[in-house]
Amino acid sequence: MMTTFLIRTLSVAAGGAAMLWIASVPGQAAPKAKPAVPPAFARCVACHATTPGAAHGVGPNLFGIAGKKAGTRPDYAYSPALQKSGRVWTRAEMIAYIADPAKTVPGTKMINPSVASAADRMAIAQYLEKLK
Known part of the structure; x- marks a missing residue:
């Protein structure tokens, strides 16, 4: 079974901290990363x-x-x-x-x-x- 990981960044008002949220979605393939252009x-x-x-x-x-x-x-x-x-x-x-x-x-x-x-x-x- 394939799993996609969703990564979200939540910003907080000035002076606050940023939060990183990761969730998995079973059954969905993760998008392919585009190869680096030489x-x-x-x-x-x-x-x-x-x-x-x-x-x-x-x-x-x-x-x-x-x-x-x-x-x-x-x-x-x-x-x-x-x-x-x-x-x-x-x-x-x-x-x-x-x-x-x-x-x-x-x-x-x-x-x-x-x-x-x-x-x-x-x-x-x-x-x-x-x-x-």
């Missing part, structure tokens, strides 16, 4: 959303792409090159694509310059893997 992803937010159900930007919403076949979301106009690539977004594929999109998938629409830092590419890929 600083390396800051360059990506100009084109990509990462929130479930958010509208696509210049690039597709990246929520839930890890493990999915590239270029297959029906509500985004991917490049024919990405649609035909046959790639599945594994960590290795995401890292390669982030390193050099045009080299990895010639004809892609993604015009982002490559992410030079291997550590930044890894941080971005790990972040995308957590978005489920």
Whole structure:
């Protein structure tokens, strides 16, 4: 059985103490914590959303792409090159694509310059893997 913990803070008038109240609600799952956005992803937010159900930007919403076949979301106009690539977004594929999109998938629409830092590419890929 799943339990949700509700946490409430009760404020008291000036000079008083604050009180923390915790209660459990049996049968309800606790909401998932959103993964921390790595600083390396800051360059990506100009084109990509990462929130479930958010509208696509210049690039597709990246929520839930890890493990999915590239270029297959029906509500985004991917490049024919990405649609035909046959790639599945594994960590290795995401890292390669982030390193050099045009080299990895010639004809892609993604015009982002490559992410030079291997550590930044890894941080971005790990972040995308957590978005489920």
